Amino acid sequence: MTKIIVVGAGVIGTSVAYRLARAGAKVTVLEATRVGGGTSGISFAWTNANNKTPRAYFDLNVAGMRAHAALKDEFGATPWWHGGGRIEWRDQPEWAGQKAKVERLKSWDYAVDWIDRKQLLELEPDIAPEAIGDAPIAWYPNDGWLDPVVYAHAMMSAAQRLGATLRTQTRIAGLIAEGGKAKGVRSERGETFHADLVINCTGRWSNDTVGSAAPNVPLAPTVGFLVFTPPVPAGIQRVVASPICDFRPDGAGRLMLHWGSADATVTPEIGVNPGMEQAADLVERLTRILPGIAPVKPEAARVTIRPIPKDGLSAIGPVPGLENYYLMVTHSGATLSPALGAMAADEIINGRQRPELADFRPSRFF
Ligand SMILES: Cc1cc2nc3c(=O)[nH]c(=O)nc-3n(C[C@H](O)[C@H](O)[C@H](O)COP(=O)(O)OP(=O)(O)OC[C@H]3O[C@@H](n4cnc5c(N)ncnc54)[C@H](O)[C@@H]3O)c2cc1C
CATH class of the missing domain: 3.50.50.60 (FAD/NAD(P)-binding domain)
Incomplete structure (x- = not known):
């Protein structure tokens, strides 16, 4: 053997x-x-x-992605994987790039569609429509997230x-x-x-x-910075990507937040804590999209390094x-x-x- x-x-x-x-x-x-x-x-x-x-x-x-979905047949249940889909809107300067990406993904048979604001609010009713404005909204039904x-x-x-x-x-x-x-x-x-x-x-x-x-x-390697809310009154079921911040459910009503620009403001050496300004800024950003969760403070902040060849x-x-x-x-x-x-x-x-x-x-x- x-x-x-x-x-x-x-x-x-x-x-x-x-x-x-x-x-x-x-x-x-x-x-x-x-x-x-x-x-x-x-x-x-x-x-x-x-x-x-x-x-x-x-x-x-x-x-x-297919292998995650297929584990259901092997294990009966896969409580660690959530295939809820992903919603994405961008600021105007990025609209052309987003359109080109969606076209490329369609030509590669990836599950993606454009949806309107009404459809988005049917999927995620807690999102404030003002946060989206008139941005095009892309919907990726087979995306998801893992615990x-x-x-x-x-x-x-x-x-x-x-x-x-x-x-x-x-x-x-x-x-x-x-x-x-x-x-x-x-x-x-x-x-x-x-x-x-x-x-x-x-x-x-x-x-x-x-x-x-x-x-x-x-x-x-690059530095990654994540911020977590306490359980909040929002029924978010999907990964949401926006010009304000990205977020997704993290169990028991908690949300996990990421915003690319914040990564560069921290290092593992300085350490992070939920009281830091960058964490408060991310949660404030989130309340622009989900006003119903305010007032809320970060519960945790974490930093680590991505293993990238x-x-x-x-x-x-x-x-x-x-x-x-x-x-x-x-x-x-x-x-x-x-x-x-x-x-x-x-x-x-x-x-x-x-x-x-x-x-x-x-x-x-x-
Ligand atoms: C902020 C952030 C966001 C990310 N977002 C995504 C995403 O959206 N989608 C996605 O697909 N991926 C994402 N990733 C990447 C993904 O998380 C990593 O690719 C993945 O976790 C790597 O797993 P791993 O098992 O290779 O490494 P690790 O999880 O780091 O496992 C390596 C293990 O080796 C152990 N170890 C280290 N040295 C030794 C030693 N000398 N002896 C014994 N054990 C040792 C460590 O303790 C560790 O447990 C993200 C990463 C970060 C940091």
């Missing part, structure tokens, strides 16, 4: 661990903190292929039911390599774990995890120069995880080269 170590239990590591365990591999997942304790725990997690180009990356993300930690836990638990082992609070300090082959990993506490294959799923920490023992894929695309597969080592690092992991987990497991167990991954090999960086 193939003995495989998966390092990192975010959405990516748990997805591949589940698929490998299902295929009969002996899987050990080693995680520095807890399941979903990394980037997956602080993600807007909109499942989509909306802004994804080139075509191969769009197709990969569509495969991710990534709930998903990662479900995948990990399913893998464990199939015999996989999970070790949390186990930080890997290095790769054991001999004669150009990965043989296992060494933990910070000095334990060694041997395997036929090591899969590095440590996201933004991928290079730190292996150091110079494996060739490093260059990353271009330098060219913005996924890096999935073997890494030249080191055998028995497989890397999986990507942005859009909330969308891609179930598809990437299945594809990677297929390659590893069955020795296939998945054509969907041809453009996303780590080898392009070397």
Whole structure:
């Protein structure tokens, strides 16, 4: 039986661990903190292929969306995935760009339509029409969002039911390599774990995890800043994207907010807290769209780093120069995880080269 170590239990590591365990591999997942304790725990997690180009990356993300929907047949219920759709309007200078995007997506058979204000208010009656003005409104019925930690836990638990082992609070300090082959990993506490294959799923920490023992894929990480309301009196059921801010439900009436321009105002080093000006500004923006939730203050603010390979695309597969080592690092992991987990497991167990991954090999960086 193939003995495989998966390092990192975010959405990516748990997805591949589940698929490998299902295929009969002996899987050990080693995680520095807890399941979903990394980037997956602080993600807007909109499942989509909306802004994804080139075509191969769009197709990969569509495969991710389909894989999330298909898990319902496998698990009976998928309480971690919400396919509620997404509403989008923009400021006038962006109308031409939005129209071009919608046309491209239609030509690629993506589910998208224009709706009017009346239709929007039927979908989301709490939105103030004044916030939209006369902007065109795009509706993406198959977009949705993921609760990534709930998903990662479900995948990990399913893998464990199939015999996989999970070790949390186990930080890997290095790769054991001999004669150009990965043989296992060494933990910070000095334990060694041997395997036929090591899969590095440590996201933004991928290079730190292996150091110079494996060739490093260059990353271009960006900072992400999210703000959370307390439970508010609004029945929002969808992802909403607007020039004022983006938001979506986050359970029990809470809303999660993101606004691209706010990302640049924070860093993980300075830390964030719900009392900070940037958090208050985002919630004030939200009340322009949902006036019925005022007065309200932020309940939480979180910052983290997106794990993005330098060219913005996924890096999935073997890494030249080191055998028995497989890397999986990507942005859009909330969308891609179930598809990437299945594809990677297929390659590893069955020795296939998945054509969907041809453009996303780590080898392009070397
Ligand atoms: C603000 C923000 C918004 C986002 N929005 C979206 C979105 O709308 N849609 C979308 O699809 N994606 C989105 N993403 C991206 C998505 O969240 C990530 O691609 C995904 O979470 C990456 O998952 P992962 O499993 O690769 O990494 P992680 O979740 O970071 O998992 C890596 C794990 O490795 C562990 N680890 C690290 N080092 C070690 C070590 N040495 N030893 C053992 N374990 C280790 C960590 O503790 C962590 O649990 C967003 C990201 C951010 C930050």
